[in-house]
Amino acid sequence: MANIPAELRSLPLEHIVGSPLVAAIKAQALAAKTTVDFIKEVGLKPDDSWTAVDDQTGYEARYVEFKFDRLVEERDTSTDPPATVQKIVPSKLTVPMLSIVPIPYLRINDMTIDFEYQIRDVETSESTSETKISTSAKMNGWFYKVQLKGSFTYRTANKRETDRRSTLKITVNAVQDEIPEGLARVLDILSDAMKVVPISEGTVVTTPTGGSGET
Amino acid sequence: MEKAEVSLKAVVTGLMQALREAKLLGDMESARLIKTYRKSMPSFSVPAFAISEVEVELRFAVAESRELRMRGAQPGDIKIKISPETLKGLEPHQISQLRIKFSPVELRVFEKPEEG
Numbered sequence: 235m236a237n238i239p240a241e242l243r244s245l246p247l248e249h250i251v252g253s254p255l256v257a258a259i260k261a262q263a264l265a266a267k268t269t270v271d272f273i274k275e276v277g278l279k280p281d282d283s284w285t286a287v288d289d290q291t292g293y294e295a296r297y298v299e300f301k302f303d304r305l306v307e308e309r310d311t312s313t314d315p316p317a318t319v320q321k322i323v324p325s326k327l328t329v330p331m332l333s334i335v336p337i338p339y340l341r342i343n344d345m346t347i348d349f350e351y352q353i354r355d356v357e358t359s360e361s362t363s364e365t366k367i368s369t370s371a372k373m374n375g376w377f378y379k380v381q382l383k384g385s386f387t388y389r390t391a392n393k394r395e396t397d398r399r400s401t402l403k404i405t406v407n408a409v410q411d412e413i414p415e416g417l418a419r420v421l422d423i424l425s426d427a428m429k430v431v432p433i434s435e436g437t438v439v440t441t442p443t444g445g446s447g448e449t
Numbered sequence: 450m451e452k453a454e455v456s457l458k459a460v461v462t463g464l465m466q467a468l469r470e471a472k473l474l475g476d477m478e479s480a481r482l483i484k485t486y487r488k489s490m491p492s493f494s495v496p497a498f499a500i501s502e503v504e505v506e507l508r509f510a511v512a513e514s515r516e517l518r519m520r521g522a523q524p525g526d527i528k529i530k531i532s533p534e535t536l537k538g539l540e541p542h543q544i545s546q547l548r549i550k551f552s553p554v555e556l557r558v559f560e561k562p563e564e565g
Contacts, residue, residue: 253474255472255498256475259478263486266496342496356460356531382460382467417492
């Protein structure tokens, strides 16, 4: 077996299973950081007029404003009997950016690791420990430590060319997760700040209809 | 130098210990991230994963009983030959296959029933 690369010859099993686990945790943390960066870049803008806790930059919510025509019904009391008129009122809406764009937040739902592993060495070591529980009782524990060392399966195509592709296969399933509770509350507060402001008086589009005030 | 035969108990124990240590590696990474999360992303929960199920298929050949007696194997333990080179030279009927499914469980807390 002289062709086995040294780095694969003696690979503890815990690292083969543990390394993808650590990688998934790092990937999840990176995804969370991407979400924070997205919020800072898209939904907020730095505000130098104040400083946040721990001397961090203060931020201000980024708003988007747009005009639209709103159909409004008004009761005209100048006539007898009072009538209802419909008016088109040019208005503007101020919306926090964060409340209208989906915030990307990916979560790794599950991960499957498939691999073939050849056990090449079994190291066994034994140790005995003695623990005093109280002045009258003693507990003897016998510990048994085993370490499996091995290598991934590899294939040799011919004498000149060695295929070092391992058979490790990792399937990661990531889903769009619900946003954290604190962030959801922030979005609720921002949504409450949405307001429609009339820009002008508006234009009457229907003639007054009489009496009952119903349209 | 590879050993000719090993204890089946040692192999299975080794697998379980490897899984426990793999989980520990993941937990250590999560613990390392706590400080960063507290500072930069306090409303996010620190990622941590559980190993929900592990399925292992083990191929081996049982060592001869005469060898077992000579090597003083403990009762309930089986000495096996596991090296790929040994298995390659055996007939298919001489090779045993063991499929083990590990499902880690949470430690249970037992409460002492009230006397009365």
